[in-house]
Amino acid sequence: MSKIVVNAAPAGxxxxxxLVWNRIQITKSLDEICHxxxxxxPVSQRTNIAVHDTVEVRFxxxxxxxxxxxxxxxxxxxxxxxxxxxxxxxxxxxxxxxxARDIIDSAWTGKAGGSDLLTVAKSIAGHFDIIVDHLPRxxxxxxxxxxxxxxxxxxxxxxxxxxxxxxxxxxxxxAGNLYLTKSGRDAEQxxxxxxxxxxxxxxxxxxxxxxxFHEYVVVSSGVQGTAIDNLCKNKRVLTLNLSDFNLDQEKxxxxxxxxxxRRRKRTIKVTVSGxxxxxxxxxxxxxxxxxxxxxxxxxxxPVYIPSAGIDGKMMISEVEYRAEPTAFDCTVSLVNPEVxxxxxGAAIAAKKTGKMSRLEQIAAKxxxxxxxxxx
Numbered sequence: 001m002s003k004i005v006v007n008a009a010p011a012g013x014x015x016x017x018x019l020v021w022n023r024i025q026i027t028k029s030l031d032e033i034c035h036x037x038x039x040x041x042p043v044s045q046r047t048n049i050a051v052h053d054t055v056e057v058r059f060x061x062x063x064x065x066x067x068x069x070x071x072x073x074x075x076x077x078x079x080x081x082x083x084x085x086x087x088x089x090x091x092x093x094x095x096x097x098x099x100a101r102d103i104i105d106s107a108w109t110g111k112a113g114g115s116d117l118l119t120v121a122k123s124i125a126g127h128f129d130i131i132v133d134h135l136p137r138x139x140x141x142x143x144x145x146x147x148x149x150x151x152x153x154x155x156x157x158x159x160x161x162x163x164x165x166x167x168x169x170x171x172x173x174x175a176g177n178l179y180l181t182k183s184g185r186d187a188e189q190x191x192x193x194x195x196x197x198x199x200x201x202x203x204x205x206x207x208x209x210x211x212x213f214h215e216y217v218v219v220s221s222g223v224q225g226t227a228i229d230n231l232c233k234n235k236r237v238l239t240l241n242l243s244d245f246n247l248d249q250e251k252x253x254x255x256x257x258x259x260x261x262r263r264r265k266r267t268i269k270v271t272v273s274g275x276x277x278x279x280x281x282x283x284x285x286x287x288x289x290x291x292x293x294x295x296x297x298x299x300x301x302p303v304y305i306p307s308a309g310i311d312g313k314m315m316i317s318e319v320e321y322r323a324e325p326t327a328f329d330c331t332v333s334l335v336n337p338e339v340x341x342x343x344x345g346a347a348i349a350a351k352k353t354g355k356m357s358r359l360e361q362i363a364a365k366x367x368x369x370x371x372x373x374x375x
Contacts, residue, residue, distance in 0.1 A: 001061075001062070002059060002060060002061045002274070002279070002328075003059075003060045004024060004057060004058070004059060004060075004073075004323050004328065005018060005057075005058045005060060005070070006018065006019045006021045006024065006039065006055065006056070006057050006058075007019065007055070007056050007058065008048060008049050008053050008054065008055050008056075009053060009054045009056075010050070010053055011050070011052040011053050011054065011077075013054075014054075016054075016056065017048065019039075019041060019045050019048060019049070019055075020041065020042055020044065020045055021039060021040065021041050021045075021325075022040040022041060022042060022091060022324070022325075023038075023039070023040040023322075023323070023324055024037070024038075024039055024040075024057065024321070024322065024323040024324075024328075025037070025038040025039075025320065025321070025322050025323075026038075026057060026073060026074050026320070026321040027318065027319070027320045027321075028074070028171075028172070028296060028297050028318065028319045028321075029297055029317065029318040029319075029333075030169060030171065030297045030298060030317050030318065030340060031317070031318070033098075033100055033104070033156075033160075033170055033171065033172060034076075034097040034098040034100050034101050034104065034172055035074045035075075035076060035097065035098045035172050036076070036095070036096070036097050037055060037057070037074060037076045037094070037095070037096040037097070038093065038094070038095055039055065039093070039094040039095075039096070040091055040092070040093055040094075041091065041092040041093075041094060042090075042091060042092070043083070043090045043091060043092060045092060046081075046083070046092055049078060049081060049092075049094060050078070050081075051078050051079065051080065051081060052077055052078060053077070053078045054075065054076070054077055054078075054176075055075070055076050055077075055078060055094070055096055056072055056074070056075045056076075056176075057072070057073045057074050057075075058070045058071065058072055058073065059071050059072075059073050059275065059293075059294070061279065061282060061293075063279055063282040063283045063288070064282065064288050064293070065285070065286075065287050065288045065289065066287065066288055066289040071174070071293060071294075072174040072175060073174055073275070073294060073321065074098070074172075074174055074176075075098070075099070075174065075175055075176035076096030076097055076098055076099075076176070077096055077097065077098075077099055077101060077102075077176075078094055078095070078096045079095050079096055079097055079101070080094070080095040081093070081094050081095075082095075098172035098176055099128065099129075099130055099172075099176045099177070100125075100128075100130060100170075100172050100178060102128045102130075103124065103125060103127075103128055103130070103154065103155075103156050104154055104156045105154070106128075106154055107152055107153050107154055108150075108152070109150065109151050109152055110124075110149070110150060110155065111148060111149040111150070112124055112145075112148045112155070113145055113146055113147040113148035113149065114144070114145075114146065114147075114148075115144065115145065116140060116142045116143060116144050116145070117142035117143060117144075117145055117162055117163060117166055117168065117180070118132065118134050118140050118142045118180055120145050120148055120159070120162070121159060121163075121170070121178070121180055124155055124159065125177075125178060130176075130177055130178060131177040131178070132177065132178045132179075132180055133173075133177065133178070133179055133180070134179075134180050134181070135179050135180070135181035135182075135185070141182075142166060142168065142180070143166050145162050145245070146245075146246055147244060147245075147246070148162065148244075149244075158244060161242060161244075161245065162245060163180065164255065164258065165242070165245055165247060165251055165255060167182055167183055167254075167341070167342065168180055168181065168182055168183065169181060169182075169183050169298055169340065171296075171297060171298060181298065183298065183315075183340040183341045183342075184298065184300045184315060184337055184340065184341045185298050185299055185300060186300050187292060187296075187299035187300060187301045188300070188301060188302055188313075190277070190291055190292045190293075191277060191281050191284070192276070192277070192292075192295065192299060192301040192302075193301060193302050193303075193304075194270055194272065194301060194302075194303045194304070194305070194332065194334070195302075195303070195304040195305075196304060196305045196306060196307060198304075199272050199273070199278070200270045200271070200272055200305065201270075201271045201272060201273065201329070202270065202271045203268065203269070203270050203305055203307060203308060204268070204269040204270075205266065205267070205268050205269075205308050206266070206267045206268075206269070207266045208265075208267075209232065211263045212229065212232045212236070212263045212264050213229065213232060213236040213237060213238040213260075213263065214228065214229055214232045214233070214234050214235060214236050214237065215227075215228055215229075215236070215237045215238070216228075216229070216237075216238050216240075216256040216257075216259045216260050217237065217238070217239040217240070217256065218239075218240045218242055218247070218252045218253075218255045218256045218259070219239060219240070219241050219242065219243065219252075220241075220242040220243055220245055220246065220247035220251075220252050221243055221245075221246050221247070223247055223248060223249055223252045224252060225247070225249065225251075225252025225253035225254070225255060225256040226253070226256055227253070227256035227257045227259070227260040228260075229260050229264055231264060232264070238259065238263075240255070240256075240259065242255065254342050257342050258338075258339075258340070258341075258342045261336070261338045261339045261342070262339050262340070265335045265336070265339045266335070266336070267317070267333055267334070267335055268303075268305065268308055268310065268314070268333070268334045268335075269331050269332070269333050269334070270305070270331070270332050270334065271329060271330070271331045271332075272295075272329060272330060272332065273329050274328065274329065274330070275294050275295065275321050275328060275329075275330050276292075276293045276294035276295050276330075277293050277294075294319075294321075295316060295319045295330060295332050296316065296319060297316050297317060297318060297319060298315065298316065298340075299315070299316045300313050300314070300315055300337060301313065301314065301316065303334060313337065314334040314335065314336060314337065315334065315335055315336070315337045315339065315340060315341070316332055316333065316334060317333045317334065317335045317339070317340070318332075318333035319331070319332050319333070320333075
């Protein structure tokens with residue numbers, strides 16, 4: 001049996017005390033960087049929180065073999081507290097974001113170029129006491145950012161562009177710090193899987209064209225990279241000026257292609273019980289240390305959804321965790337890997353292989369028991 005515990009500490013301290021809570025919603029997204037938290041509390045908790053306090057959400061499970069049987073899910077700083085009375089019901093709503101909010105919201109002047117991307121990121125984040133780690137840990141494969149200056153603004157957008165140019169993404173982590181990692185982490189090694197008839201409760205597929213263009217042009221210091229979307233049959237043109245970064249022809253073309261895939265994306269949202277691996281899957285590890293247990297953005301996972309024509313690896317772009325005291329579930333947003341990786345990775349049609357269906361193979365490999373789906 002799993003349970004969720006919410007703790008709060010006054011701003012600038014680590015003196016955490018548990019909160020009584022009614023509802024939790026946590027959103028993690030590759031497009032937003034910061035985790036966002038919406039927390040509903042009874043009015044009795046009002047004196048226990050204030051804006052800018054730190055809130056952490058922890059997941060307890062008896063099969064977690066390290067860290068006293070619990071893991072942090074997120075750490076945020078409180079942005080806003082609202083007291084509400086609705087038909088006689090009184091409650092408090094707390095909104096918070098990851099500590100990286102302070103980098104995003106601040107505006108100042110500085111420069112940090114001439115070093116590799118990881119060093120530049122550490123220099124900027126360190127001003128706010130935020131730690132940046134490269135994944136895998138102990139490595140640094142980032143390239144030099146020759147010029148990096150900002151004037152009366154946040155350097156955040158330029159930092160994201162610099163990462164995009166090198167095929168990296170920034171994500172907030174559970175402790176409130178930042179990870180810098182290559183786009184696409186293979187999560188199959190931890191037995192993550194999404195399969196219709198196994199652990200999926202509902203599926204929603206969305207195709208959007210409002211931000212789609214026919215031609216994408218990336219300009220950088222005399223170099224121009226282009227990409228044409230033949231599925232967008234009009235004359236819409238998007239030009240990105242990345243002259244602050246000395247991109248070569250190959251990188252300029254790659255950025256144009258990624259922009260094409262990102263704006264052409266088809267998003268599949270699936271709702272599942274729990275926030276990640278099942279008890280049986282967690283139990284199957286001899287040790288949970290250094291294992292990922294929750295669905296997270298940037299994960300590449302096997303997906304089998306024959307009703308949507310999906311049978312292959314897809315990338316998690318966003319996860320929305322929800323909880324009430326007696327139940328919790330999450331919605332996982334999936335996109336094709338090329339949206340962030342710049343590679344074609346379209347899912348293939350569902351099919352049977354040999355005597356076992358794809359679903360039976362998945363269930364056997366990942367220690368999941370298929371459920372009967374009503375038709």
